[in-house]
Amino acid sequence: MHSTPVCQPTATANRICRLSALQQGGRSRPQSGFMNKQEIAMRSIQKILVVIPPLQDSLALQRGQQLALTLGAELHLLVCDQQMERRELLDQQLASLHRLGLRAHGEQARVTAHQVCDAILAACHAQNCDLLIKQHQPEELLGKLFSSPDDRQLIRQSPVPLLLVQNPRPWAGGTVLAAMDVEHQDAAHLALQGNVMDHANELCQLFGARLHVVSAYDPALLQADPSAPIDQASASHCHDQCQWFQNEYELPEQQLHIGEGPAKALIPRIALQLEAAVTVLGTVARHGLSGLLIGNTAEAVLDRLNSDMLILKPHTADAQQTEFAGHRAA
Template identity: 25%
Template sequence: MDIGKILVNLEHGKDSSLILEKALRLAEGSGAKVELFCCCYNASLRNSYLLDKESLLRAEHGYMHRVEAELEQLTGPFEELNIEIDLDLCWQRHKAEAVVRKVLRFQPDIVLHPIEQHSRLGHYIFDQSDWQLIRECPVPLLLVKQKAWSDGGHVAAAVDPFHECDTPGVLDVSILEWARRMVQTLEGDLKVMHSFNVLPHSAIFDEHLVTDFEGMQRKVRAEHVAALGALLEPYGLTTDSPAVTLKEKETHQAILEYVDEAHIDILVVGAVARGLLDRILVGSTIERILDQLHADLLVVKPPEFVSSITE
């Protein structure tokens, strides 16, 4: 399935040049319709005690009209390439909820959402609305960082055929399908990575396992290679392919290392709903890598996922 509709969530007052450049490249490669969306709620205006209700409503409309005029200036490069593009604005305090409701109305195939870099050290800031959108967006969500893509987009799928991260098996297929879709759109190359971790010798208490620890390690490696090979077979890939990487270490460490080594532009990962207590105690891989990751992150949910936010 091709990408037919792209929703771009813009932050008013922030530099949108890079996210628009990426949206343009995706639309040009897929022929998709693009819609620019902006939740332009202004707390300072809303909290003004000098305005009565009618004056406040006029001020809100005037503010939105000004933002709309600014957004219209951004559509030129799309129109020059005959890419269908539209604008939509809303006035809502809770931005993540506004974006999800827009998704439910517009039914895009993918949402582009900017992540803001906030220090010279390259760290990024994630507010509560970012995390809510990551958890609740019902379609693939591309978290766009301030880093340009290479000419030939390097796309990698991070899969987990043993479901060590509570990942439903069908999610791996969705991850691979979306990675392949991005590769076709960007005319790039597909890469796949999987990481696993064998228990250290010191953590083995069974004396029978201790005596054959190396044999146990070989068995675990062989099982991971076999499972990954079975997953990749429909895609014409094998575990011996240069495009496939296995790393034996903690998942978050392996991903960060791999993205830098392979010069990845977009990493496609899966996300599953977790209970609040589990999320606090364990943390998700996304939470552990997102700030330090030197690539954009495409977050894919299981096909049966339903957002708790409704229209």
């Protein structure tokens, strides 16, 4: 791997590092053709929507508080309660946040179990939030087969990054795992590659964490060298596709984990081995029948991962482009 200068992930520094990588013969960040709506990354988050269960202790609220304190962001708490009996609990939680000097407010939504996702999305739009946090509860197999659970719907429909929390493992000084799909080179997946790496790297900077990357390959997709074994050729090609972010983020070889897929099995296995605090994934989420039948990797690992999950989509000028990507998500 070619050595590259130390670089911070700012727009100017990234351009310098990409130029340096090209000059030294290394790969640079791929150009997706997608246009960023704005520089949306962790440090630019100003308002966070936290969906809290009607309980005194909530992992989602703990993560929301931690991020708000770190980023200086405002919190909006949402309690979905058909009986509207949790106002006192909500007021107590808001008072606790105010004592920490945080800007926080909240609301109750009178909804049935089947209306929770719609209420969350409505609040996200109404409050113009930059991040959505919700506690994930694994679904029973029967429920998966006969319904589309809230978290799966949110993966497909959330207009902002979605943080699903389920593990109290500390982020500070922990491990951030970026799950990268480098096999697919369409515009949507190229946009995701940069988005996942940018967010994962910023989380590491904010919380003093270690960055690791996992990428799965499918031996059936490519045999670059007919004389080489199929799995060896596929692994080599996958490694080549990872070179741009190894250069840009100076990622040591021992922090890159390449393995034979499927991704839905490899990602949880590596996350477990590393005791990852949070796994950052991208999704080109489908709607309608194709989404119901095909799904995506973010949904596939939902109940397999034991870490928190930050789920991102490509930033595009025309969101409809993602509907025609034609590939599964990373």
